[in-house]
Amino acid sequence: MGFEQFGRLSFTSQTKTSAFVDYLEQGDLYATRCSPCGLTFFPPRTDCYSCLGSEMEWIKISPRGKLISFTRSYFAPTGFEEDVPYVLAVAEFNGTKVFGRFKEGFTEKDLSRGMEVTVEPITFNDGRISYEFKPAS
Numbered sequence: 001m002g003f004e005q006f007g008r009l010s011f012t013s014q015t016k017t018s019a020f021v022d023y024l025e026q027g028d029l030y031a032t033r034c035s036p037c038g039l040t041f042f043p044p045r046t047d048c049y050s051c052l053g054s055e056m057e058w059i060k061i062s063p064r065g066k067l068i069s070f071t072r073s074y075f076a077p078t079g080f081e082e083d084v085p086y087v088l089a090v091a092e093f094n095g096t097k098v099f100g101r102f103k104e105g106f107t108e109k110d111l112s113r114g115m116e117v118t119v120e121p122i123t124f125n126d127g128r129i130s131y132e133f134k135p136a137s
């Protein structure tokens, strides 16, 4: 599956990080880590803004993390209009911060900072794939 099938709306089909979608199809979320300086990037990058290196390794993100912040969105950008309202969140997984949406049905009332969450792939009705958070069980 190509990058054009990632998320609700893709603006690019070709990218040096397209392996991200392949990993996601297999059920895992991956980031990249700069080999020379050790910075980790999510979303994955193939060029480091710190040391300007391009030697990256793929690292699997732990499926269990902690919720850092969240908000409920009532207005959506192009491609997401049918989905509002939804909860956007930032969670940290072994030091890697991941931005994403919470599973449908959860509201801000169900969430609290520091709570344990998991991240997992989701396939939308139109076949596109992404990932979402949900409370850890």
Ligand SMILES: [Zn+2]
Pocket (backbone or CB within 6 Å): 034, 035, 036, 037, 038, 039, 048, 049, 050, 051, 052, 053
């Ligand atoms: Zn670097």
